[in-house]
Amino acid sequence: MGVADSGAVSGGVGLPLTAARFARATDRLVECAVFYREILGLAPLFEFADHAEYSGFVFGLPDASAQLELVRLDGAVPERAPDAEDALVLYLREDAGALRQRLADHGVAEVVPDNPWWPALGAFAVLDPDGWMVIMVPPAAADAPLLGNVVCEEFLGDRGEIVFSFRLAEDSEQVLASYLDRGRVWVARTGSGAVVGHIQAAPESDAAVWEIVNTAVAEAFRGSGLGRRLIDEVAAAATVAGVTRLEVATATADIGNLRFYQRCGFRMTRVVADVFTEAAGYPPGLEVDGVPLRDQVWFSREL
Structure with missing residues (x-):
């Protein structure tokens, strides 16, 4: 089983990234650094001085996955001023x-x-x-640019058509085949019909409990609230069905998912060692953010 809040939008080529940085030249380096750090409040990541005659400051947007770099080359002046659409x-x-x-207190109009x-x-x-x-x-x-035209609906078709989304959260074809047809599935679609997320939930032996078996959100929609929206979709359907508890499992190595589920009202219940093994069909050497993928943690949420 697997859970992920990342991946590629259906139909796209995909570009595997670890981070992205927008670098901008300035001849007011110190003034701009103070503005973005002290007045606006962006998180400083690091600064550098006299690096091959370059100096600069790097800020997180909001963290190191997206960055703003302000840079100055000694003796150089930026070639053009920003226009009204540079923002x-x-x-x-x-x-x-x-x-x-805070902006007003610093005289920023x-x-x-x-x-x-x-x-x-x-x-x-x-x-x-x-x-x-x-x-x-x-x-x-804040969600309007991404979620304004996204709808969530139950998926009743052939799951082979959306298996790409399941694979965003599952690295073992063997394990995926064992649960692909279980329970019910909901998808998130854009106005063009592209699937940009899904969630699968299935009843356990106790019919009062549903397990969220697999869920994923396309990379472009991470952080937009879509993952929580899919969780809420399942919680609402489970309540109608008389279910009193949701359970979900994820890798102990996936710090992002550990935070996500607790923010969605789940609590840790147990850890199962050595789940993501070669015997279960997982490739050797898998890591999440540099942490070996080995063990599994379970969460539950009372409805």
Whole structure:
């Protein structure tokens, strides 16, 4: 069995990445670093000085998986000024009241983006010391770019058509074949009909308990709330069916999933050693974030 919140969108070629960085030249390096670190509040990852005449600061967006690098080459001046559509867009998890007050306290005035899409979302913007626009999108609208046209529905067709999504969370074809036809499946589809996530749940020997057997979300939709939405879809269907508890298992090595399930109201119940073995069809040497894939942890959530 497997659980994942990552993968590739159906139909795409796929580009395996560990991180992405946007690097931008500036001749106001220190001013910009103070703006992004002290005023805006981005997390500093590291800084460097006189590296082959380059100096810079790197910030997490919001962590090391996506980065903003401000860099300066000694004696060089950026060739062009930003235009009205050059912007860094930040999707906020919390109300922006404290941020707006901090910006005002530092004399940073808000500006209105030319593109009416952003004001319509309730977003606001400021300019950094170089004149680059930074647009802040409030939590109520933060999912709109990804989830606005995504619907979740029960899947009643041939599961072979969506097995690619199952494989995002399952590395053993042997294990996948053993449970692919179990229980019920829900999928998340975009407006074009592409499947960008799914969840499978099946009753255990105690009919009052459902196991979430396999769930995955395409890479482009990670962090958008779609994984939680699929969990909620199963919880609602389970409640209607008279189920009183959900259970799910994931790898102890997958720190992201351990956090995700606890945020969704699950609690750890037990650990099973040596589940992801070659005997079970798993390739040797599998790792998650540098941690060997070996053991399995179970969670439960009362409904």
